[in-house]
Amino acid sequence: MFWVTTEASRTGSRTLSLGSSLADFIRQVGLDPSTSGGSRSDASRLKEQMKRLFSSRINFTYEDNGSEFSRSHFLFAEKVQLWWNPNSTNIDSLFNSEIELGKQFFKEINDHPVPIDTHALSELKQSPLALDLYAWITYRVSYLKKPQTFRWELLHNQFGPDYKNIRSFRFRVRQFLKRITLLYLDHNLEDDERGLTLLHSNTHIPKLNKNT
Numbered sequence: 001m002f003w004v005t006t007e008a009s010r011t012g013s014r015t016l017s018l019g020s021s022l023a024d025f026i027r028q029v030g031l032d033p034s035t036s037g038g039s040r041s042d043a044s045r046l047k048e049q050m051k052r053l054f055s056s057r058i059n060f061t062y063e064d065n066g067s068e069f070s071r072s073h074f075l076f077a078e079k080v081q082l083w084w085n086p087n088s089t090n091i092d093s094l095f096n097s098e099i100e101l102g103k104q105f106f107k108e109i110n111d112h113p114v115p116i117d118t119h120a121l122s123e124l125k126q127s128p129l130a131l132d133l134y135a136w137i138t139y140r141v142s143y144l145k146k147p148q149t150f151r152w153e154l155l156h157n158q159f160g161p162d163y164k165n166i167r168s169f170r171f172r173v174r175q176f177l178k179r180i181t182l183l184y185l186d187h188n189l190e191d192d193e194r195g196l197t198l199l200h201s202n203t204h205i206p207k208l209n210k211n212t
Helices: 002-011 022-028 042-054 103-111 118-124 128-143 152-159 166-183
Strands: 015-019 057-064 068-075 077-081 097-101 148-151 189-191 195-198
Touching: 002 015, 002 097, 002 103, 002 118, 015 022, 022 042, 042 077, 068 103, 097 103, 118 128, 118 166, 128 152, 128 166, 128 195, 148 152, 152 166, 152 195, 166 189
Parallel strands: none
Antiparallel strands: 015 097, 057 068, 077 097, 148 195, 189 195
């Protein structure tokens, strides 16, 4: 998902080329192309996950005490072509693998870009929670107009359903924030017993100027 949104924003195109070799794409997303063969290899698991992601439909629902309701949905991709053989990662296929993003999804990417650093993603990739926190912080900071506090209860509901209680979730978040701080030096964040407070910060990487 990070690769797709970054590439779509960088190229300004709905059609993204994944290349003729699966090994090259595996390297782009920070995995190991040498572990090929078998259902548990990085190549096999990546291709299966891509098929599921690219076939998905994204839904947003808003409901306020039953009095207000709205829903929007759109396709992740309108066209998908994956010609790779996961058991032969370094062999070029006859056709170029590519995806064509859904119109509404592509519009959302360009209307609300998130300036993330792919190096940070590579350093944090072993933990889904660390990736979620990094992406969430960079997104919030890039559109922040005034300091905003997010209570631990809210963060636990959004990011920590696998944690039995807020205390253990808060402990893990603080551990990952130390790692994120080493990567994102300019972020300005405070945490206390109430929750996390985001203050004005520079984005991790400069925003693209769409007018140039």
